[in-house]
Amino acid sequence: MNTWQGNPVALVTGSSSGFGLLISVELARRGFDVIAGIRRMEAEAVVMEAAAQAGVQGKIHCIRLDVTENDDVTEAAALIFRRHGRLDVLVNNAGTAYGGFVEEVPARIWQEQMDTNFHGMVRVTQAVLPIMREQGKGRIIQMSSISGRVGFPGYAPYASSKFALEGFSECLALEARPFGIDVVLVEPGAYGTPIWDKGFTQMSAAKRSPYQSMLEKVLAFSQKSARQGGDPREVAKLVAHIACMKRPAFRYALPRSTRLTLHAKALLPGRLFQNIIASVLKRP
Numbered sequence: 001m002n003t004w005q006g007n008p009v010a011l012v013t014g015s016s017s018g019f020g021l022l023i024s025v026e027l028a029r030r031g032f033d034v035i036a037g038i039r040r041m042e043a044e045a046v047v048m049e050a051a052a053q054a055g056v057q058g059k060i061h062c063i064r065l066d067v068t069e070n071d072d073v074t075e076a077a078a079l080i081f082r083r084h085g086r087l088d089v090l091v092n093n094a095g096t097a098y099g100g101f102v103e104e105v106p107a108r109i110w111q112e113q114m115d116t117n118f119h120g121m122v123r124v125t126q127a128v129l130p131i132m133r134e135q136g137k138g139r140i141i142q143m144s145s146i147s148g149r150v151g152f153p154g155y156a157p158y159a160s161s162k163f164a165l166e167g168f169s170e171c172l173a174l175e176a177r178p179f180g181i182d183v184v185l186v187e188p189g190a191y192g193t194p195i196w197d198k199g200f201t202q203m204s205a206a207k208r209s210p211y212q213s214m215l216e217k218v219l220a221f222s223q224k225s226a227r228q229g230g231d232p233r234e235v236a237k238l239v240a241h242i243a244c245m246k247r248p249a250f251r252y253a254l255p256r257s258t259r260l261t262l263h264a265k266a267l268l269p270g271r272l273f274q275n276i277i278a279s280v281l282k283r284p
């Protein structure tokens with residue numbers, strides 16, 4: 001069924017909702033012992049309810065894991081090693097999404113965005129690498145985004161964090177390969193998870209902002225994307241499939257519209273591609 005011997009063990013960060021919750025359940029269904037990292041212990045009930053509904057309650061265990069907290073991260077890695085003596089798959093999924101226009105986004109928001117999506121991901125990766133390196137095998141699946149490859153107006157904080165994750169992952173893939181550790185990037189477009197009701201809805205322009213009309217267009221585009229977003233189970237199934245594959249590719253983009261956008265960006269001159277993005281945003 002999968003490439004791992006015995007009872008494989010997976011750690012999924014940000015398991016309280018959205019992709020993380022669905023990925024935890026999918027991995028448990030495929031025989032993994034899943035350590036579901038959650039930053040609010042109240043969310044444990046939600047995770048255990050989803051596990052019970054899927055008939056995998058014995059396979060998912062919640063731990064407190066705020067990726068911005070050093071102690072949480074080191075304790076989580078130590079606990080996994082004490083309990084299981086191994087860690088086969090890490091899914092770096094925890095994330096937040098802040099939007100806004102570069103000139104107007106306060107320093108605190110840039111900081112918070114990078115603390116979670118980039119520094120948090122680095123912290124968790126560093127904590128588990130020694131376990132995977134010692135066992136000579138492991139897989140790190142990175143939840144990137146179309147925003148890790150393409151910049152849209154109003155998405156600079158989020159895109160910056162995901163572009164950073166992409167560069168980090170390209171370097172890590174080569175560093176970790178000699179130790180039998182694969183790194184895989186998953187790049188979803190818009191999917192209907194709770195992320196859209198969190199950071200992006202707080203997006204606003206300053207009073208009498210020169211960006212007001214662009215903001216209205218970007219918000220309308222984001223809301224439409226969120227409404228039309230695909231079924232997040234599609235992403236969870238892909239991640240679980242990647243976790244089980246013998247030789248995964250380095251990048252997976254989905255759905256098809258994301259793949260088309262990435263192809264267009266690779267093939268077209270930069271200015272032409274920007275003109276297309278700008279005209280798509282203008283559409284009613």
Ligand SMILES: NC(=O)c1ccc[n+]([C@@H]2O[C@H](COP(=O)([O-])OP(=O)(O)OC[C@H]3O[C@@H](n4cnc5c(N)ncnc54)[C@H](OP(=O)(O)O)[C@@H]3O)[C@@H](O)[C@H]2O)c1
Pocket residue numbers: 013014015016017018019020038039040043065066067068092093094095096097116120143144145146187188189190191192193194195196198229
């Ligand atoms: N949905 C999309 O369209 C989309 C597209 C491309 C990529 N992604 C990426 O997919 C990943 C999951 O997002 P989602 O869409 O499933 O959104 P979501 O439902 O909001 O899930 C985000 C998860 O991350 C957790 N989290 C946030 N900050 C954290 C921290 N400091 N420490 C630990 N956990 C933290 C959240 O916990 P709380 O419940 O406590 O907030 C939640 O469990 C993110 O990396 C996101 O960038 C999403």
